[in-house]
Amino acid sequence: MKDTVKKWLEEKQVDMFLGYKMVHGHALPYCFQADRLDEVDDLVVSRERYSLEKMATHIAAVYPEMKIGMLARDCNQRALKVLDIWDQLKKDSVTTFNVNCCPSPLKNHGDCSYLEPSPVGPVKVELGIDNNMSVEHAEHLDQKERFAHWMYEFSKCIKCYGCRNICPVCFCKDCSLEHPELIRSGGALPTEVPLFHLVRAAHMAGRCIDCGLCEDACPMDIPLRLLYRKVGSSVSDLFGYRPGIDEGKSPFNLIGDAPTTEPRPI
Amino acid sequence: MTQKKMTFLQELLGFVGLEDRLHLAWISSAEAQKFQKVVTDFTEKIRTLGPSPLARDYQKAVSL
Numbered sequence: 001m002k003d004t005v006k007k008w009l010e011e012k013q014v015d016m017f018l019g020y021k022m023v024h025g026h027a028l029p030y031c032f033q034a035d036r037l038d039e040v041d042d043l044v045v046s047r048e049r050y051s052l053e054k055m056a057t058h059i060a061a062v063y064p065e066m067k068i069g070m071l072a073r074d075c076n077q078r079a080l081k082v083l084d085i086w087d088q089l090k091k092d093s094v095t096t097f098n099v100n101c102c103p104s105p106l107k108n109h110g111d112c113s114y115l116e117p118s119p120v121g122p123v124k125v126e127l128g129i130d131n132n133m134s135v136e137h138a139e140h141l142d143q144k145e146r147f148a149h150w151m152y153e154f155s156k157c158i159k160c161y162g163c164r165n166i167c168p169v170c171f172c173k174d175c176s177l178e179h180p181e182l183i184r185s186g187g188a189l190p191t192e193v194p195l196f197h198l199v200r201a202a203h204m205a206g207r208c209i210d211c212g213l214c215e216d217a218c219p220m221d222i223p224l225r226l227l228y229r230k231v232g233s234s235v236s237d238l239f240g241y242r243p244g245i246d247e248g249k250s251p252f253n254l255i256g257d258a259p260t261t262e263p264r265p266i
Numbered sequence: 267m268t269q270k271k272m273t274f275l276q277e278l279l280g281f282v283g284l285e286d287r288l289h290l291a292w293i294s295s296a297e298a299q300k301f302q303k304v305v306t307d308f309t310e311k312i313r314t315l316g317p318s319p320l321a322r323d324y325q326k327a328v329s330l
C-alpha cells in the first residue's frame with residue numbers, strides 16, 4: 001500500500017493522498033503530499049475511520065482541478081458514488097486505494113468501528129432504543145412505547161451538529177437545520193426536538209449509505225443509524241433505489257418520474 | 267412520485283410513533299365537494315386521535 005501511494009504521488013497520478021497518519025498513537029485523517037514523501041511510511045489502516053470523501057469534496061470545491069487519491073473502505077466507496085451522482089465530487093477526480101472492511105477470515109468481524117456494535121446498558125433498554133435493534137423489531141413496538149422511547153433518545157440531543165458534520169453525503173451549503181426562515185428554533189437551542197432529527201432523516205432519503213459514522217460521532221448515543229436505516233428501507237421498498245449501490249440518479253434529485261424513451265399513451 | 271414521497275414521510279413519522287397525522291389527496295379545483303369531504307374527514311380523524319403528543323411537554327411522555 002505505502003509503495004503504491006508513494007508511486008502515485010511521485011508520478012503525479014495524484015496531487016495528494018487522503019489517508020490516516022499515526023500521530024502519538026492515534027490514527028488521524030491526513031493529507032499526504034509528494035514534497036513530504038517519507039511521511040507515507042506512517043500511513044496506516046486501522047479501526048479508525050472518517051469521511052475522507054467529505055474532505056475531498058471540500059478540497060475539490062476550492063481546487064476543481066486537483067487529482068485526489070484516497071484510502072477507501074466499502075462505506076467510502078458507496079459515499080463516493082453518491083457524491084458523484086449528486087454532482088458534488090466527480091468520480092474522475094478521485095483515485096481510490098481500496099481496502100477491505102473485513103480482513104478477517106471470519107466475515108462477521110470487521111476492521112472498522114461500526115461492524116461490532118457495543119451492547120447497550122439496562123437504562124437505555126428500559127427507556128430508550130437499543131442501538132442494535134433491527135428496523136423490523138423497532139417497527140413492531142407498540143405506538144405509545146415507540147413514541148416515548150424515540151422521544152427519550154431525541155431529547156438527549158445537545159445539538160452539536162456532529163451527525164450532520166461527519167456525514168459524507170450531507171453537503172448542502174445552506175442547511176435547513178440552521179435556517180431561521182425554514183425551521184422553528186427551540187428557544188435557547190437550535191431546531192427543536194424531534195424536528196431536528198426528522199428533518200435530517202427525511203433529507204437522507206436517497207443519500208444515506210449506512211456508514212454509521214453519524215451514530216459513532218453522536219456524543220449522546222442516539223440510535224441515528226437505526227433511524228436512517230428505516231429511511232433506507234422505505235426508500236428501497238417504495239422507489240426500488242439503494243443509494244451507493246444502485247447506479248443512476250436518486251429518485252430525490254428528479255422532479256416527477258425518471259424520464260424514459262418508452263412511448264406513452266396520449 | 268408525490269404519492270411515494272408522502273408514503274415515505276408517513277412511514278418515517280410512524281417509525282417514531284407519530285402515525286396517521288399526514289394525509290395526501292388529489293383534488294382538482296373543480297371538486298369543491300370532494301375538498302370539503304376530505305378536509306372534514308381528516309379533521310374528524312385528527313379530533314379522534316386527540317392533540318399531537320408533541321404539543322404536550324414531551325418530557326412527561328418520556329418518564330425520565
Ligand code: SF4
Nearest residue numbers: 167208209211212214
Ligand atoms: S449513516 Fe449517517 S453519516 Fe453515514 S451516510 Fe447515513 S446519515 Fe450520513
Ligand code: SF4
Nearest residue numbers: 157158160161163218
Ligand atoms: S450528533 Fe447526536 S447530539 Fe449531536 S446533533 Fe446529532 S443527534 Fe444531536
